[in-house]
Amino acid sequence: MEAPPVSVMPVTGGAINMMEYLLQGSVLDQSLESLLHRLRGLCDNMEPESFADHELVYLLKGQQGNPFLLRARRSLLHPPAPWHLRYLGQPEVGDKSRLALVRNCVDVSASHGLPEVLNEMGFRMDHEFVAKGQLFRKGGMKVVVSKLSRVLVPGNTENTEPLSLSYLVELSVLAPAGQDTVSEDMRSFAEQLKPLVHLEKIDPKRLM
Amino acid sequence: MQQREEKQLEASVESLVTRVAHLKGSLQSFIYKLENEYERLTWPSVLDNFALVSGQLNTINKLLRNEKTPSYRSQVIIPLLLSPDRDEELAKLTEQRVPVFSHEIVPDHLRTKPDPEVEEQEKHLSAEAARIGPEVAQKQIQTLNKLCSNLLEKLNNPRDDRDSETSALRQNKPSFNPADTNALVAAVGFGKGLSKCRPPGPAAPGHPGQPMMSAGPTLHQVTVAGASGHQPGMGGQVNQQQPGQPGKMPSNIKTNIKSASASMHPYNR
Numbered sequence: 001m002e003a004p005p006v007s008v009m010p011v012t013g014g015a016i017n018m019m020e021y022l023l024q025g026s027v028l029d030q031s032l033e034s035l036l037h038r039l040r041g042l043c044d045n046m047e048p049e050s051f052a053d054h055e056l057v058y059l060l061k062g063q064q065g066n067p068f069l070l071r072a073r074r075s076l077l078h079p080p081a082p083w084h085l086r087y088l089g090q091p092e093v094g095d096k097s098r099l100a101l102v103r104n105c106v107d108v109s110a111s112h113g114l115p116e117v118l119n120e121m122g123f124r125m126d127h128e129f130v131a132k133g134q135l136f137r138k139g140g141m142k143v144v145v146s147k148l149s150r151v152l153v154p155g156n157t158e159n160t161e162p163l164s165l166s167y168l169v170e171l172s173v174l175a176p177a178g179q180d181t182v183s184e185d186m187r188s189f190a191e192q193l194k195p196l197v198h199l200e201k202i203d204p205k206r207l208m
Numbered sequence: 209m210q211q212r213e214e215k216q217l218e219a220s221v222e223s224l225v226t227r228v229a230h231l232k233g234s235l236q237s238f239i240y241k242l243e244n245e246y247e248r249l250t251w252p253s254v255l256d257n258f259a260l261v262s263g264q265l266n267t268i269n270k271l272l273r274n275e276k277t278p279s280y281r282s283q284v285i286i287p288l289l290l291s292p293d294r295d296e297e298l299a300k301l302t303e304q305r306v307p308v309f310s311h312e313i314v315p316d317h318l319r320t321k322p323d324p325e326v327e328e329q330e331k332h333l334s335a336e337a338a339r340i341g342p343e344v345a346q347k348q349i350q351t352l353n354k355l356c357s358n359l360l361e362k363l364n365n366p367r368d369d370r371d372s373e374t375s376a377l378r379q380n381k382p383s384f385n386p387a388d389t390n391a392l393v394a395a396v397g398f399g400k401g402l403s404k405c406r407p408p409g410p411a412a413p414g415h416p417g418q419p420m421m422s423a424g425p426t427l428h429q430v431t432v433a434g435a436s437g438h439q440p441g442m443g444g445q446v447n448q449q450q451p452g453q454p455g456k457m458p459s460n461i462k463t464n465i466k467s468a469s470a471s472m473h474p475y476n477r
Contacts, residue, residue, distance in 0.1 A: 024393050031383035057399055127399030148395055150402050163395055163402070166388035196383045204397030207390050 020088065020105035021173045021183050023190050023199040026166040027145070035169070035196050036134065039143055042192055043136040051146075052076040052132040054157045056115065058123035070123060072114050076130070076157055082109040091203060100183035101201045105174060130160050133167065140182070141189060144170045169197050213278060220277045227271060231264040287314050 027035045040048070053073050060068040073084040089104025110117075115125075133146030145167050149160035171190060173182045190199035238257040241249055271277060292310045299307040306313065321327065337345070394400035 024389065025384065026389040026392050027384050028382070028388070034383065127402040129395065129399075129402050131396075148392055164388045164391050166385055166392060168389075168392040168396065198384065198386075198389075200389075202389070202393050204393055207394040207400065208398065 017177050018105050018107075018174050019102050019177050019179075021100040021102055021175060021186060022091075022201075023100050023171040023186055024202045025169045025190075025193075025197045025199040026164075027169055027197050028166050031196060032145070032167055035145065035167075035193070038193065038196060039136045039145070042189070043138040043143065046137065048134040048136050050077070050134050052130065054128065054130050054151075056128045057126045058118045059126040060121070060123045069126075070118065072110070072118065074112075083112060083114045084108075085110045085114060091205075098180060098183055099187045099201065100173075101203070102180075102183075128154070129163070130157050131168075138189065139185075140173050140175070141186060142170075142172050144168075144172070146170075169193075169199065171199050216276065217278050217283070220271070224268070224271060227264065227268050231261065231268065234260050234264060285318055287318060290314060 036048070052075070054076055056072045058070045058072060060070075069088070071086045071088065073086065075081045085108050087104070087106040091101045091103040092098070128151050130149045130151060131146040132149070133144060136143040136145075147167050148163040150163055151157060152159045152161055171186055173186060175182045186199075193199060234257070238261065241253075241257070272280075287309075290309060290311050292308060294307050295309055298309055306317070322330065340348075391401060395402055
């Protein structure tokens with residue numbers, strides 16, 4: 001993705017060059033328990049964090065004709081918590097030597113006025129969904145197992161409908177650019193979840 | 209004949225000593241790791257250590273069961289000389305654990321009978337066994353046998369169940385569905401399958417009644433729409449319809465938004 005317009009570049013100092021390394025997969029509802037059980041064994045010794053988030057994806061059509069995307073998330077379990085704004089760059093999937101999908105990632109927290117600010121800036125909401133699930137950690141690795149639901153009535157997160165009979169499983173690491181060794185760790189971790197879940201490097205463009 | 213047996217005994221004791229030394233070494237390093245590196249120790253390496261120890265115990269067992277190994281049971285050790293003085297050679301051999309071969313420790317180290325307390329308990333038990341009649345004993349044996357066979361049955365059966373369950377899981381029931389994976393990844397990636405909707409609340413200022421996003425461009429469509437967005441005529445027309453846009457926005461962004469929704473919106477046609 002082209003550099004975003006200057007007006008929306010976040011001023012976060014050094015955190016701008018963080019890359020997200022990502023592997024994705026899914027697990028059927030009936031096998032969820034086995035997966036959670038295995039994750040509890042493999043991950044750091046802690047209770048997994050439960051979450052229920054409402055994600056709103058905002059779109060700004062840039063000068064080059066490429067849309068510029070921002071993801072705003074809020075917690076449904078802790079409404080007073082700050083919103084979370086995330087920019088994800090275009091995934092670099094072409095490089096075969098890389099074992100995981102790599103993309104630029106900028107995270108900032110935001111106040112509750114975020115939707116209005118984005119609206120004023122010319123962003124428009126493209127779609128929204130609710131993700132409910134659990135978060136596991138192993139060192140720097142994050143494993144998110146979540147159920148995605150579509151929002152039937154815009155803005156009403158009470159009225160949702162599951163997207164599929166599976167849970168989305170994502171294994172991700174945030175690391176500075178160029179630290180490709182993390183993807184090897186991710187691969188070996190993903191190997192331990194087989195055959196329950198196959199975590200893969202999936203190019204979203206392939207699915208468009 | 210006797211000489212050959214002696215040689216055999218010596219060789220077997222020697223190999224036993226080296227095996228035990230190996231076992232001791234791996235136990236020592238394992239204990240060291242547990243005590244000093246427990247923070248970094250990973251579960252797989254703990255399992256490796258256990259496997260090593262269990263393998264070494266197995267080889268020792270095999271060695272003892274080997275036909276060529278003479279029966280140690282028939283060998284008798286007699287203390288020939290006891291001395292209260294420190295014996296450096298002995299201390300070295302035993303790694304400073306047994307520095308003297310004295311009257312005090314010999315009974316402990318060369319003991320072939322159980323400890324006195326154990327002997328006492330055993331005596332007590334045999335006295336009790338002698339007291340109850342053979343009939344009662346028979347009954348107790350029967351009860352115990354029954355209990356044991358019941359327990360064995362319970363232990364064996366669930367194993368079958370479990371085996372069949374896991375194999376069924378492996379063969380018949382896949383735990384994931386690649387189509388679902390694709391659908392979910394597409395949904396988080398660019399909102400495929402999620403309803404496109406207008407933002408909640410009142411419509412954006414300056415666009416009364418105009419459903420900006422209800423059928424607005426999806427991410428996918430925008431790429432196409434963006435390319436056509438540079439057509440000057442369309443852009444200009446759209447600009448006039450948008451008096452309420454913030455002044456700071458670059459004009460061509462507005463153009464794109466409008467041209468996209470204008471060209472893709474089914475109701476505007």
